[in-house]
Amino acid sequence: MGSPGPATISLTAAGSAYGLRRSLGYLAGIVVGTAVVLLAVATGITAALLAVPAVRPVLIAVSAAYILWLAYKVATAPALAGQAAAGSPSFAGGALLGVANPKAWVAIAAVFASARLADAAATDAAEKVALLSGMIVVINAAWLLVGASLAPALRDPRRARVVNVVLATALVGAAVLAVLR
Numbered sequence: 001m002g003s004p005g006p007a008t009i010s011l012t013a014a015g016s017a018y019g020l021r022r023s024l025g026y027l028a029g030i031v032v033g034t035a036v037v038l039l040a041v042a043t044g045i046t047a048a049l050l051a052v053p054a055v056r057p058v059l060i061a062v063s064a065a066y067i068l069w070l071a072y073k074v075a076t077a078p079a080l081a082g083q084a085a086a087g088s089p090s091f092a093g094g095a096l097l098g099v100a101n102p103k104a105w106v107a108i109a110a111v112f113a114s115a116r117l118a119d120a121a122a123t124d125a126a127e128k129v130a131l132l133s134g135m136i137v138v139i140n141a142a143w144l145l146v147g148a149s150l151a152p153a154l155r156d157p158r159r160a161r162v163v164n165v166v167l168a169t170a171l172v173g174a175a176v177l178a179v180l181r
Contacts, residue, residue, distance in 0.1 A: 001135050005103035005174045006067050007034065008143040013074040013167040014089045015147025016154050026089035027144050033098015034136045041108045042125045060179055063100040067175045070097060075168035078160070102179050108132065 002008070007030050014023040040046045049055050070093075098104065117127040154160040 001107055001132065002139040002142075004170060005107075006070075006101045006171055007097055007104065007140060009167055009171045009174060010070055010074065010089075010097060011140055011143040012147035012150075013077070013164065013171070015144045016150040016163060016167075017074070017077045017147075017160070018088050019151050020144065020148035022088035023144055023148070025091040026094040027140055029091040029094020029096075030098045030140055031094075031137055032091075033095040034101070034104050034140070035133060036095075036099050037101070037104045038108050038129060038132055038136070041105070041112050042129050046105065046109065060102070063102050064175065064179070066096060066100045067171060071168040071171045074171060075165050077164050078157070102175055103177075 011023070011027060011030060014026050040049075049059075111128060111132060112125070115128070116124060117131070118124040150163065154163055
């Protein structure tokens with residue numbers, strides 16, 4: 001759950017580009033969106049959707065389009081010094097990424113398929129939801145804090161551009177790896 005992926009990389013980018021306070025809504029959105037994925041996997045909705053062959057490529061295409069758009073926004077974000085009037089990443093954008101994040105689907109499905117925490121299916125699912133929910137909050141908040149800690153070093157436009165492009169490239173790369181799994 002904590003390895004670099006679209007959500008964690010975008011949180012690092014948001015924290016470094018906009019600072020901690022201006023990125024909290026985005027963090028909340030990612031947490032909510034990832035919780036939606038968690039509940040979809042836990043309740044079997046994901047299995048039902050993927051049983052329809054035409055659904056998977058559509059979901060992947062929508063996710064890929066959003067992640068590419070997000071990577072473009074990260075790569076072209078101005079340095080902190082030039083952001084006095086710029087907006088902040090939104091709750092809605094975070095929620096959309098949380099749901100569109102292929103790595104979240106793969107990682108959460110892997111936990112549900114491979115680990116057993118209790119004998120009864122309902123208890124097992126409830127324990128996994130509780131454990132993963134806590135992890136989602138802590139891990140994503142940590143990545144945002146890492147990004148915010150980079151902010152002072154990114155006031156120089158040249159340095160900020162390099163970091164933004166690296167983070168955008170990593171965002172696309174992590175999404176590609178998640179889809180190929």
